[in-house]
Amino acid sequence: MKCFHFTNGERRSPDSDDGAGRPATAARVSWARSLSIASSTSTTSTTTEFRRSEFGGGDSAGLFFLMAQQRGDANDLRAFTFAELKSATRGFNRGLLIGEGGFGSVYRGVVNVRVSDIESDGSKMMDVAIKQLNRYGMSSNYLLLIIVLLLLACVIYGHKEWVNEVNWLGVIKHPNLVRLVGYCAEDDERGIQRLLVYELMKNKSLEDHLLGRVPSPLPWMARLRIAQDAARGLAYLHEEMDFQLIFRDFKTSNVLLDEDFNAKLSDFGLARLGPAEGYSHVSTSVVGTVGYAAPEYVMTGKLTIKSDVWSFGVVVYELITGRRAVEKNLPRNEQLLLDWVKPFVSDSKKFHSIVDPRLEGQYCKKSAQRLASLANKCLAKQPKNRPKMSEVVEILGSIIEEASAQEEATDEGKDESKEVEGETEPMKPGNNYLRKVLEIKEKVNLRNKSIGKLEWKHWTPGLVRTS
Template sequence: MKCFFAFKDKFKNKGGSRSAPELQSKSKSDSSAVKRGTKSSSSLPSPRSIQELYKEREQKLRVFTYNELREATNGFNRLLKIGEGGFGSVYKGTIKPSDGQGVPIVVAIKKLNTKGLQGHKEFLAEVQFLGVVNHPNLVKLLGYCSIDGERGIQRLLVYEFMPNRSLEAHLFNRASPTLPWKTRLDILLGAAEGLAYLHGGLDVQVIYRDFKSSNVLLDEDFKAKLSDFGLAREGPQGDHTHVSTAVVGTYGYAAPEYVETGHLTIHSDIWSFGVVLYEILTGRRVLERNRPTVEQKLLEWVKQFPADSGRFSMIIDPKLRNQYPIAAARKIAKLADSCLNKNAKDRPAMSQVVKSLKEATQMSETTAGTSSSSSSGSKSFQRKPK
C-alpha cells in the first residue's frame, strides 16, 4: 500500500557526532502546518507536551554508534532486510547488551532515508513518542543512532524484534497460514487497547494518524503491537477542537474529514480502525484494482452486504471456511460501521471499541465449535497459527 503526501497530487506515487533528537529541530514549514484548531474565549490549562515528557524519560533510550548497528546487520546485508518503504529499510540484527554482558538481543533496525526533510521529521517523531509511551500493545523503541558527520547524515532506530511480521502479511499473503477467527479478534483487541492508551492514557492525547494493517506487528505469540510513529501528532489541547496538519498517511485508511480539511482528531484514528475491521472480516485489502470494478473499493463493496442481512456471510473471508460464529461476525461489522460514521463525532471512543471487541471475543468463546452454517463445525478457529 503506497503512502501519500498531500492529496493535491491525486495520489500519484511518489563516524560523526551523536546528539539526542530535539523537537526544536522541526522546520518552520512543519510548525506552521500543525496549528491548533479554533478555540473559545476561555482557555484551559495545557497539559505537559510530548517534548516535556520526553526530556524526562529520554535517558531510557540507548544511543548506538553507527558502527555498532552496521556490525549488528553484517554491513546492512540485504539478506537481513525484512522490510522496506518510503521511510527506508528495516533489517534484522543482533546487538550486545549495553553492559556488554549476557546473551545478544535480536532486534529490528530501521535505517531511514534522509535525503528529504520528511525522513528527518519522522525520525524525530518516532524517538519522541516512543521514548514516552509505555504499553504492551505498542512496539518498544530500544534506542537510536543520530549522526551528522563527514560521510553524511545517518538516522537509525532500534526496536524490539517482532518475529511474526505484520497483520497485513498474514491477511493478504497467500503463503502465510490462515489467521483463525479467534486470533483475528485477539489481534484487533490488542491494537484497539494500544490506540485507547494513546487517546486517553497519557498526560497528552496522541493521534496515531497512520493506523493500518501493515503497522500492526505481531510478536511470537501473535500479540499485536502498533509500530511506526513517524506521523503521530499531539492531539488538540485545552478547548481546541482539532489539530491542522498537512494531509499525510496511506490512501484508503484516512478519514474523509481529514482528507478534505486537514483537521486531525482522534476520530480520524477511529475511522482507520473501522477500515481494518473490514479487512479482518473479509481478508481483502482496502483497495484491490485486480477485482471487478464494483469490488475494488472495500468500503463500497461491503455496503451491499449489511450486517443484519441474509447476504452478510458472503463478505466473510473464504479462508476461514465458515469456522467463525456468525453472531460475533455481525457484531464486528456493526462496530466497523459505527467507526466509519461520516459524522466524526458520532464514532465510538476507542474505550467503547475495546468493550465491543471484548464482547465479540466472549461471544466467540461461548459459541466455540459452531460456524456460520453449522452447529457441529470444527474447532479449528481456536488454533493459533504456527
C-alpha cells in the first residue's frame, strides 16, 4: 500500500483546481479580508459564485453574505483584546492548561460575556476554552535556524486553520457544534497574536473517555447518544444548509462533551466547502489524521461528504471497542482497528470479544451488533454505497429506542426479583416479639416431627392404671 503524507494545511500550485474542477484564482486573501462580512458584490452574484481562498475552505465575503442571510446575524463574535485573554487565563498559567496541539495550547479561562452574546439581560461571567496559536520569534542562535524555519511553517498552516475556524464557526450554529464565543487578532513587539475563545466543554473529549483518561467508563447508552449527537452535527453540515461543508477531520478528539454529555463537533481548521453544483467532488491535497481518512480520498485527493461518513464509521468502532483507530503499542495484527475487528463482527459468538472490556458486560448485545452493522455500511468501499448522515441519525434513533426498551425491561425484572427476595427475607432483628413467636413455632414443629418418626413395630403396650 502506498504511503501518503498527511499535513495540517494545504499547498496549492498555481494551476491547481479550486475544488470543483475550475482554475483557482491567483489572488491571496489576507486574514483581515477573510474575516470581513462586507462585500461590494451584488446579492445575485454572491449567491451564485463563491471564490475560494488560500485557506482551503476559508471563503470570501460572498459566501459569508449568503450564510449571514441564512442565520440573520453573522457578526456576533466578540473581538477580545490580548490583555483580556491574558488576564482570563492568569497570564496563560500552565495550571489552567487543558490541551496542547501542533498549532498551540488550550487554556481554561473566565471572560465577561456581553448581553448580545448570551441573549439575556446584563452580563455574565462565562467559563471558556481559549486556544492560543503558537508564536515563534527569530533566534540569534544560528544553530536553531533550521528548527525555527520548520516551526515557522507550522505557524503559517496554524494561522490558516485559525482563520478557517473563525470563518466557519462565526457563521454557522447548531446544538451539536461547539460555539465560538470570539477571537483575538493583535500584533505586538513579539509578533502576531491569534487566539480563539470557545464555550468550555466540561467533560472533555470522547477520546479522553474511551482511552481511560477519565476514571469511570462511558455507559453503553451514553455511547449511543454521543454517536447520534455527532451524526446530527455532520448531517447539519452536509445536508441542512444552502451549501455543503465537509468536516474532513472527524475523530474522537474532535468530539467534545458538555456537562450533560451532549456531544459537539469542534476544530473546523480543516473544514472545506463542498463541490459546487454540477460537480461530484472537491480536488484537494490530502490532509487529516491517519486511520480516519477515507481510502479513496487518500488515493486520489477527491473529497466528498462521503469521506466524513467513512470517518464516522471508524469512530463508531472506537465507541464499541474502546480502542484507537491506530494503536502502535499493540501486536502488529491488532494495530489497525478495522483489520482487527473483521473476524469477530461476522461471528455472533465471538462478537463479545471486541466490545470494550471496561463496560464489564453491561451493554445490550443486540444494539451493539446493530451498531457494528451501521459502521460497516459507513465503511463501504464504494462511497456511493455509504449512507447519508441523515439516514445514519435515523438508524441510530431506532437502535437507541430498542436498547432503551431492553434496559427498562431488565430494570423491571430486577425490581420484581428484589420484591420477591424481600418477601422471603427473615424477620428483622429489631422485632423481638415476632422473632420469639417464630422460634417457639419452629420448636413445636420440630417436636411434632420427631414424634412422628417413632418406630411402631418395637412398641409394646404398657400397664394402664384404672383406679
